[in-house]
Amino acid sequence: MLRVERLTKIFENSTDQIAGGIRDASFTLDPGTFFTMLGPSGCGKTTTLRCIAGLETPDDGIISVDGRALFDGGGKRINVPVEQRAVGMVFQSYAIWPHMTVAENVAFPLTVMKHRRYSRADIEQAVAKALAVVDLAGFQDRPAPRLSGGQQQRVALARAIVHEPRLLLLDEPLSNLDAQLRDEMRSELKRLQSRIGITTVYVTHDQSEALALSDQIAVIDKGTIRQIGSPQDIYFRPTNPFVARFVGATNLLAGRLVGAANGRGDVEVLGGRKITCLVPSAIADPSSVSVSIRPESVRLVPRADAPTIVGDNCIPGTVTGVVFLGATRRVDVVSDGVTLQVTTAADVLLPADGAVDLLFAPERTVALPGKVS
Ligand SMILES: Nc1ncnc2c1ncn2[C@@H]1O[C@H](COP(=O)(O)OP(=O)(O)OP(=O)(O)O)[C@@H](O)[C@H]1O
Ligand SMILES: [Mg+2]
Known part of the structure; x- marks a missing residue:
């Protein structure tokens, strides 16, 4: 038209x-x-x-x-x-x-x-x-x-x-x-x-x-x-960091793409941990990518409850702040010196020692060209 x-x-x-x-x-x-x-x-x-x-x-x-x-x-x-x-x-x-x-x-x-x-x-x-x-x-x-x-x-x-x-x-x-x-x-x-x-x-x-x-x-x-x-x-599925940041809140982690096929790939972030995620756009330089995930797409699990969760798409961290927002809470978690924002339901119990694991669902996580942070 x-x-x-x-x-x-x-x-x-x-x-x-x-x-x-x-x-x-x-x-x-x-x-x-x-x-x-x-x-x-x-x-x-x-x-x-x-x-x-x-x-x-x-x-x-x-x-x-x-x-x-x-x-x-x-x-x-x-x-x-x-x-x-x-x-x-x-x-x-x-x-x-x-x-x-x-x-x-x-x-x-x-x-x-x-x-x-x-x-x-x-x-x-x-x-x-x-x-x-x-x-x-x-x-x-x-x-x-x-x-x-x-x-x-x-x-x-x-x-x-x-x-x-x-x-x-x-x-x-x-x-x-x-x-x-x-x-x-x-x-x-x-x-x-x-x-x-x-x-x-x-x-x-x-x-x-x-x-x-x-x-x-x-x-x-x-x-x-x-x-x-x-x-x-x-x-x-933003295709670049500008869009990811301008529309909604997001967490961006710098990393490098270690393999991609059929719109999916693996990115190595923070101390060599591997994140499987969507790769919606062409990435010219695999050594310079950012992983983007929305605060509400991160699942937060107290470490003590899930001692067996290790491996891909899991990042260990420590809770450093909690803001009550009514229906939800915003939880700040530090992992390897980077602060991530996580939105949780208001009734999720947080461990006294602050030790948590963050789980990134691959279909809600995207790799974007360019390193941010
Ligand atoms: N008549 C003009 N002469 C010179 N520069 C202009 C003129 N009109 C717009 N610009 C410049 O072009 C750019 C885009 O302006 P535009 O009005 O399209 O922005 P916008 O996206 O609508 O912004 P806003 O959300 O503030 O309305 C601005 O940097 C503005 O300074
Ligand atoms: Mg205008």
């Missing part, structure tokens, strides 16, 4: 020489996909979205929707203007215009379309329909500031879908809301998107939002896409 190929837009900043933007971004979305661009502030998310919307002219690349080129930086240069791209957008900085009513806000995209004229009746009907979709039927004449934060966000969404776009572009649409409202709006947004089945490109720097909402996630670092995959892929 949406195809983005080698999209590049670089900003050279003459004042500070710090270039920004997006480089060589490629992805293809099936119809109805909820696609999220996730990454830290300044990594190029908004730039990419603005290029797709037609608000920014890329330096190079191809953007097409349903086989129709919206931008082509090649020989026959194509650049379809914003108002002919059939995209709906919710911007990052401000949601709606405070000096207008709800109906005026929502109708705005219809009134500025130059290539199509809408009658007053058409506009009223389209506005009523869009407001019904976001559960704000009857709010037409309310001045925009007299709405709650969540209602304002929904008006912004109604405005983005009023002209029935092919593609919905959302730039951190929930960032101005408090935590509880954000959770509610998150679920509402997901329901709304699957109900109208619109292909959506969503931008956020919030990893839990990305995991909860998306079919596919692209993790971006300094203008480069570092991995594209399902939430489960990104979380459990």
Whole structure:
């Protein structure tokens, strides 16, 4: 449905020489996909979205929707203007215009379309329909500031879908809301998107939002896409340390790969212990790898209870700290001078002497290129 190929837009900043933007971004979305661009502030998310919307002219690349080129930086240069791209957008900085009513806000995209004229009746009907979709039927004449934060966000969404776009572009649409409202709006947004089945490109720097909402996630670092995959892929099978660390908490152990086949391999870590794990990406230098495992994927066993556990995927350690978190506990365990974080159920008994074994399930442990720590 949406195809983005080698999209590049670089900003050279003459004042500070710090270039920004997006480089060589490629992805293809099936119809109805909820696609999220996730990454830290300044990594190029908004730039990419603005290029797709037609608000920014890329330096190079191809953007097409349903086989129709919206931008082509090649020989026959194509650049379809914003108002002919059939995209709906919710911007990052401000949601709606405070000096207008709800109906005026929502109708705005219809009134500025130059290539199509809408009658007053058409506009009223389209506005009523869009407001019904976001559960704000009857709010037409309310001045925009007299709405709650969540209602304002929904008006912004109604405005983005009023002209029935092919593609919905959302730039951190929930960032101005408090935590509880954000959770509610998150679920509402997901329901709304699957109900109208619109292909959506969503931008956020919030990893839990990305995991909860998306079919596919692209993790971006300094203008480069570092991995594209399902939430489960990104979380459990990261292909590089940046993704492993940016999405969720993780433990990284430096080591060397001593053998790999069929996506699995053995890594030698900490004093020669061997960890069998997944190897989801190509590793150019076997002598420089990191093993990544999530705190909740480590099994902690008091040493006294399991004196026989030795060998592969078992690391001995000493408990150095415990933090009570309600449903779970975070336990710090030191092994060969490295501190590992382990999440356990609140009722797991810890030994008085702190001596424990940590078990790494091979299917929850991944080897990544590059040495960290
Ligand atoms: N018009 C511009 N001129 C010069 N540099 C720009 C311009 N717009 C963006 N940049 C730079 O490009 C980089 C990417 O900006 P972008 O707005 O895409 O980031 P972002 O990922 O959306 O970040 P945030 O999460 O903070 O919104 C930044 O380093 C920024 O300083
Ligand atoms: Mg941004």
